[in-house]
Amino acid sequence: MNPQERKQQNLTAIYEALLQLMSHKPLSMISITELCAHAQLSRSYFYRNFTSFDQIILTYQEQAILTYFRRLPRQSKITLPVLMTQYFTFMQQMAATNQLLIDNGKAQIIVQTFEAAYTLLIRHDRIITVTDSTIHHQPYYIAFFSGAVVNILIHWQQAGMVEPPSYLAQQIVRFTASHTGNGLK
Known part of the structure; x- marks a missing residue:
């Protein structure tokens, strides 16, 4: 998988994980650790690419x-x-x-x-x-x-x-x- 495909795959994984978590509880109750675990991505991935949950959604x-x-x-x-x-x-x-x-x-x-x-x-x-x-x-x-x-x-x-x-x-x-x-x- 090339880097662009990997980037898109990770974005999709974290976005879909965020939506799934949002379907069960308010956004304000979701932690970065929980999101990353659910998306099977590292916390460092989140911090390298995003500053907030809003940025994941917007991206x-x-x-x-x-x-x-x-x-x-x-x-x-x-x-x-x-x-x-x-x-x-x-x-x-x-x-x-x-x-x-x-x-x-x-x-x-x-x-x-x-x-x-x-x-x-x-x-x-x-x-x-x-x-x-x-x-x-x-x-x-x-x-x-x-x-x-x-x-x-x-x-x-x-x-x-x-x-x-x-x-x-x-x-x-x-x-x-x-x-x-x-x-x-």
């Missing part, structure tokens, strides 16, 4: 978002409805993990992961905008949009994820169009 989630990018259409630019449909489809598959994070007060990590992904898409000019494209570069826009999307995700999840991802995508497009169409740029 793994950032890896997961790469999977999200691979699901996007291959064309150079994508529309917001396609982007959001893919995002909610991906998040639907991660519902159990998301619920553990929410239950342990870590919803902000979901927001941070979305912010990183959305920022990268904007930076690489991958999103087709139907409204004022400069809005993406306004201070706090990405924080606003990311928080809104993840809040919708959380409410959708709490309500049992009844509506399909495409419905949520349509709602986000409708909400953002109504705000930008009313001169609130």
Whole structure:
């Protein structure tokens, strides 16, 4: 196994161990020693690679978002409805993990992961905008949009994820169009 594969294997092991422990007790009650024993990794591995449990979750989630990018259409630019449909489809598959994070007060990590992904898409000019494209570069826009999307995700999840991802995508497009169409740029 090459070093990159070993690194990914260790990250997956410690992340999955953390989630498993979180499913049985609050995050605040989990020790580094317990986590490392459960993941069958040394404490020195933890201290070399992470400063907190949040960093494990965020690092793994950032890896997961790469999977999200691979699901996007291959064309150079994508529309917001396609982007959001893919995002909610991906998040639907991660519902159990998301619920553990929410239950342990870590919803902000979901927001941070979305912010990183959305920022990268904007930076690489991958999103087709139907409204004022400069809005993406306004201070706090990405924080606003990311928080809104993840809040919708959380409410959708709490309500049992009844509506399909495409419905949520349509709602986000409708909400953002109504705000930008009313001169609130």
